[in-house]
Amino acid sequence: MKQEIKKNAPQELNPNVSVDCVIFGFDFDKLNVLVIDRADGTSVPLALPGNLIYNHEHLDQAAIRVLEELTGLRNIYLEQIGAFGDPQRISKASDQSWLQKVRDQPEARVITVAYFSLVKMEDYIPQASSFAKSAAWVPLNDIHELAFDHLEILSAAKRQLKQMINIRPIGFNLLPEKFTLGQLHKLYEAILDKPMDKRNFRRKIQKLNLVKSLEEKQLGVPHKPSQLFMFDEKKYQNLMQTGINNFGF
Amino acid sequence: MKQEIKKNAPQELNPNVSVDCVIFGFDFDKLNVLVIDRADGTSVPLALPGNLIYNHEHLDQAAIRVLEELTGLRNIYLEQIGAFGDPQRISKASDQSWLQKVRDQPEARVITVAYFSLVKMEDYIPQASSFAKSAAWVPLNDIHELAFDHLEILSAAKRQLKQMINIRPIGFNLLPEKFTLGQLHKLYEAILDKPMDKRNFRRKIQKLNLVKSLEEKQLGVPHKPSQLFMFDEKKYQNLMQTGINNFGF
DNA sequence: GTTGCTTTGTGTCATTTTAACACTTTCAAA
DNA sequence: TTTGAAAGTGTTAAAATGACACAAAGCAAC
Numbered sequence: 167m168k169q170e171i172k173k174n175a176p177q178e179l180n181p182n183v184s185v186d187c188v189i190f191g192f193d194f195d196k197l198n199v200l201v202i203d204r205a206d207g208t209s210v211p212l213a214l215p216g217n218l219i220y221n222h223e224h225l226d227q228a229a230i231r232v233l234e235e236l237t238g239l240r241n242i243y244l245e246q247i248g249a250f251g252d253p254q255r256i257s258k259a260s261d262q263s264w265l266q267k268v269r270d271q272p273e274a275r276v277i278t279v280a281y282f283s284l285v286k287m288e289d290y291i292p293q294a295s296s297f298a299k300s301a302a303w304v305p306l307n308d309i310h311e312l313a314f315d316h317l318e319i320l321s322a323a324k325r326q327l328k329q330m331i332n333i334r335p336i337g338f339n340l341l342p343e344k345f346t347l348g349q350l351h352k353l354y355e356a357i358l359d360k361p362m363d364k365r366n367f368r369r370k371i372q373k374l375n376l377v378k379s380l381e382e383k384q385l386g387v388p389h390k391p392s393q394l395f396m397f398d399e400k401k402y403q404n405l406m407q408t409g410i411n412n413f414g415f
Numbered sequence: 416m417k418q419e420i421k422k423n424a425p426q427e428l429n430p431n432v433s434v435d436c437v438i439f440g441f442d443f444d445k446l447n448v449l450v451i452d453r454a455d456g457t458s459v460p461l462a463l464p465g466n467l468i469y470n471h472e473h474l475d476q477a478a479i480r481v482l483e484e485l486t487g488l489r490n491i492y493l494e495q496i497g498a499f500g501d502p503q504r505i506s507k508a509s510d511q512s513w514l515q516k517v518r519d520q521p522e523a524r525v526i527t528v529a530y531f532s533l534v535k536m537e538d539y540i541p542q543a544s545s546f547a548k549s550a551a552w553v554p555l556n557d558i559h560e561l562a563f564d565h566l567e568i569l570s571a572a573k574r575q576l577k578q579m580i581n582i583r584p585i586g587f588n589l590l591p592e593k594f595t596l597g598q599l600h601k602l603y604e605a606i607l608d609k610p611m612d613k614r615n616f617r618r619k620i621q622k623l624n625l626v627k628s629l630e631e632k633q634l635g636v637p638h639k640p641s642q643l644f645m646f647d648e649k650k651y652q653n654l655m656q657t658g659i660n661n662f663g664f
Numbered sequence: 665g666t667t668g669c670t671t672t673g674t675g676t677c678a679t680t681t682t683a684a685c686a687c688t689t690t691c692a693a694a
Numbered sequence: 695t696t697t698g699a700a701a702g703t704g705t706t707a708a709a710a711t712g713a714c715a716c717a718a719a720g721c722a723a724c
Contacts, residue, residue, distance in 0.1 A: 595672085596672090596673090597671075597672070613672090613673090614673085614674070614675080617673080617674090633672095636670090636671080637669080637670070637671090638669075638670040638671040638672075639670080639671055639672045639673080640671090640672080641671080641672060641673090642672085642673090
């Protein structure tokens with residue numbers, strides 16, 4: 167399905183353009199990012215999943231393909247962050263071996279287009295997949311070094327995420343189908359990186375009519391069990407369409 | 416100054432990456448966009464100023480350079496919109512002659528990175544410059560066709576402008592040093608594309624303390640002359656730094 | 665110099681939104 | 695049965711929003 171070749175264009179990597187993906191996950195406590203370890207064992211900085219694009223493919227499709235090839239994640243909706251074009255952004259890197267495999271001029275110019283997405287961590291457990299060695303969730307706040315200019319990309323992704331959550335109800339992609347308001351609350355605090363008043367938060371969320379309460383409650387927790395909630399799919403689509411209502415916190 | 420060659424890298428155009436600029440201007444009534452006419456006389460769609468980048472230059476610098484080369488505009492702060500990567504985005508074009516000058520494979524893949532900026536129209540009068548033939552202001556709402564995928568880029572620029580004006584006081588770049596609140600009001604209506612209540616607008620603007628009233632008044636207008644205003648430069652920088660206050664309308 | 669045209673400039677009120685704040689309930693584990 | 699831990703809930707004061715109408719100032723035309 168993904169390997170279609172359009173026309174008779176040769177399926178060649180374009181040596182000048184790559185894509186990188188910032189995949190956020192939420193473990194009910196803090197944000198995590200999916201990173202890959204390109205070197206086996208050697209101490210090379212971790213990197214965002216990314217690679218060169220093919221000449222025949224759309225940038226957006228390239229991001230989807232590369233993400234799947236490197237992590238196994240499929241059917242992820244990716245949002246573009248932007249292009250990063252420092253001419254030295256690649257040669258800064260400590261490890262260039264993978265690059266030299268695909269290009270003849272080691273100093274060739276590569277610009278990258280970055281994407282980000284939010285996924286449910288439960289949907290993707292690297293340890294259980296065939297990509298165990300290479301992909302892993304790392305807490306966002308523990309990341310202090312990354313390959314190339316990936317730290318800069320990550321920082322732009324955080325900024326954009328913070329901004330976007332006030333415009334669209336994207337945060338919901340990070341939660342399982344059934345969730346508690348406490349979990350949603352923690353998620354917003356993690357993304358906006360600031361504490362928020364519990365009662366005011368709940369009031370605001372409830373007024374949106376975006377979540378509907380289920381008859382179910384949490385089981386097996388060592389404290390008062392929480393009501394479980396789901397999204398109202400229709401309302402959600404509605405909000406995304408009519409666009410950009412004031413969803414701000 | 417701009418023609419520095421770093422290291423000994425050859426100053427070569429990169430055939431795979433271009434930049435395009437959406438330059439907005441405001442004529443106190445509506446938004447305008449700076450477009451260029453690449454063909455001399457022949458009826459080829461107008462285009463956004465854009466061209467291929469050099470291998471040695473930063474994307475952001477490329478945008479600044481290309482803009483100056485094509486329009487003469489200098490020292491413009493450009494904000495990135497994003498990358499456009501449809502593999503067919505170029506071959507859709509009706510005129511490819513300029514492309515064929517710089518590349519040997521006519522079907523080569525070009526992705527473009529788009530930028531936008533806001534300028535004071537008074538600062539740039541194409542008719543008076545040496546670029547008279549090629550660059551011109553066109554009212555935003557009169558643009559129904561552009562070369563390549565430039566209409567799509569323009570549409571993204573409009574979206575981003577609309578969004579950004581609620582986050583940062585960027586609109587002020589479009590006005591002369593001294594301006595009236597009525598002009599500012601019209602500008603916001605033009606960007607947000609909706610009528611706004613005069614009194615509520617003025618109240619909100621004044622509360623920001625971003626503008627300070629001068630002792631001067633308009634001269635020579637056939638009606639009650641308006642108070643003139645300027646920005647408070649300090650307050651402005653402050654707002655941009657502490658970032659993203661609620662500036663929404 | 666009076667009339668008409670055009671844009672400026674101003675205040676109130678009802679409604680909604682926001683921020684700050686503390687205690688009781690429920691369950692599991694010890 | 696006690697303890698710990700998170701759930702759940704309401705009020706109030708302050709601020710922001712949206713709707714709304716008329717007098718003032720200048721120029722131009724007569």
